[in-house]
Amino acid sequence: MIEQFEKSVKMEKVDLNIHESCGFYCVPEKAAFKCVDNREETDIRFIETKSTYSRIYFVLEGELKFKINKQPVVQKVKAGNFIMVPCNSYMIASVAPGSYYVICEFAEKEPFCPNYSLVDLMHDCEDLTAVPADSSAVLPVKAPIEMFLKSVLMALDEGMQCAHYHNIKKEELFILLCACYTREELCSMFRPLFAYDEDFVQSVLRKYDEGATDAEQLAALLHMPLTSFQRKFKKYFKTSVKQWSLDRKAERMLKDIRQSDLSMSELSEKYQFSSLSYFSNFCKHYFGKTPSDLREEYRNSRK
Numbered sequence: 001m002i003e004q005f006e007k008s009v010k011m012e013k014v015d016l017n018i019h020e021s022c023g024f025y026c027v028p029e030k031a032a033f034k035c036v037d038n039r040e041e042t043d044i045r046f047i048e049t050k051s052t053y054s055r056i057y058f059v060l061e062g063e064l065k066f067k068i069n070k071q072p073v074v075q076k077v078k079a080g081n082f083i084m085v086p087c088n089s090y091m092i093a094s095v096a097p098g099s100y101y102v103i104c105e106f107a108e109k110e111p112f113c114p115n116y117s118l119v120d121l122m123h124d125c126e127d128l129t130a131v132p133a134d135s136s137a138v139l140p141v142k143a144p145i146e147m148f149l150k151s152v153l154m155a156l157d158e159g160m161q162c163a164h165y166h167n168i169k170k171e172e173l174f175i176l177l178c179a180c181y182t183r184e185e186l187c188s189m190f191r192p193l194f195a196y197d198e199d200f201v202q203s204v205l206r207k208y209d210e211g212a213t214d215a216e217q218l219a220a221l222l223h224m225p226l227t228s229f230q231r232k233f234k235k236y237f238k239t240s241v242k243q244w245s246l247d248r249k250a251e252r253m254l255k256d257i258r259q260s261d262l263s264m265s266e267l268s269e270k271y272q273f274s275s276l277s278y279f280s281n282f283c284k285h286y287f288g289k290t291p292s293d294l295r296e297e298y299r300n301s302r303k
Contacts, residue, residue: 032106032166035156038062038099045095051087053105054193056173058082058141058149062099067092068136068192077138082145084136086192102149104173112178114287115251118190121183137188142180148173201236208248215241250286257283257291258298264291 038045039061057064059077066075068089077083085091095101112121141149152169177186200222207221218241219229230241237244253271256262262270268279283291 031161031163032104032170033152033156034103034105035153036095036099036101036103038095038097041095041097041099043097047091047093047095050090051085051105054087055085056082056104056106057085058102058104058145060100060102060149062101063096064099064101065094065096075136075138080141081138082141083138084189084192086136089192102152104170106170112174115254116178118193121186121190136190136192137185139181139185139189144176144180145173148176200232204233204237208245213245213249250282253283254287254294257294267291 057066057077059079059081061079063079064077066077066083066085068075068085068091075083112118148169155165155169181189203222204218207218212218212221215226215230215233218233219226222229224232233241233244239247249271253267256267256270260267264276264279268276271279273279273282280290283289283294287294289297
């Protein structure tokens with residue numbers, strides 16, 4: 001695998017002054033993507049950390065061994081494979097001499113795309129018991145991910161530390177993960193992010209699907225004090241109940257706009273907008289376009 005990276009065409013040298021003088025230019029330590037090159041090392045290197053970020057380790061050459069939290073098994077990740085280490089995990093890792101790997105850090109539960117989130121993934125997967133709660137599966141790096149990493153490495157090699165670039169590449173990575181791996185594989189990798197209290201998360205999703213849409217309703221149905229429910233919800237969903245409900249409403253609405261035959265008036269009524277203008281303004285705020293433009297754009301893309 002690594003030979004392909006070594007033979008990749010180098011980017012032409014570019015003037016980075018415009019990037020380095022920008023307020024969004026970030027130092028390498030704070031970048032979303034980092035490359036760690038231990039190919040000249042002759043001794044095993046050890047890492048011991050508790051990160052506030054979740055991290056995906058893509059091993060391109062060599063081998064890394066992970067012991068995460070109190071799990072009894074040491075997980076080996078060889079060249080051509082990757083693993084996710086959830087945020088707030090206590091991790092001990094050993095890096096074999098000659099190893100070469102890329103780290104992607106993400107602070108929140110990233111969406112795979114505007115229409116599909118990690119919460120949706122967990123909701124869709126029926127069998128979450130195959131992998132221990134604090135253990136993440138090791139998955140192979142498939143060809144599209146390999147090409148993606150190649151582009152990231154070329155940019156990093158030329159000093160591209162623009163925060164916008166890193167965020168865009170992070171979005172691209174999650175779209176590729178959703179396209180290249182089954183839901184079961186993705187569940188097995190990302191499950192530790194939700195393993196702290198699956199019963200709570202699943203209960204919220206179930207009650208929401210049954211019609212409870214605000215904090216008061218959800219707290220009452222789960223037999224919890226409102227303040228305790230809101231605090232716990234923010235911990236696991238990383239947002240407020242109000243914003244989460246709006247986001248899910250927007251996701252369902254966008255799907256209906258694109259794929260249903262309902263008129264705009266019917267959709268406005270279905271989602272309880274007082275007028276078509278409010279419906280249109282909501283779409284402009286969330287998606288940057290009117291409902292008619294969104295439908296036309298989607299249908300043109302399917303031709």
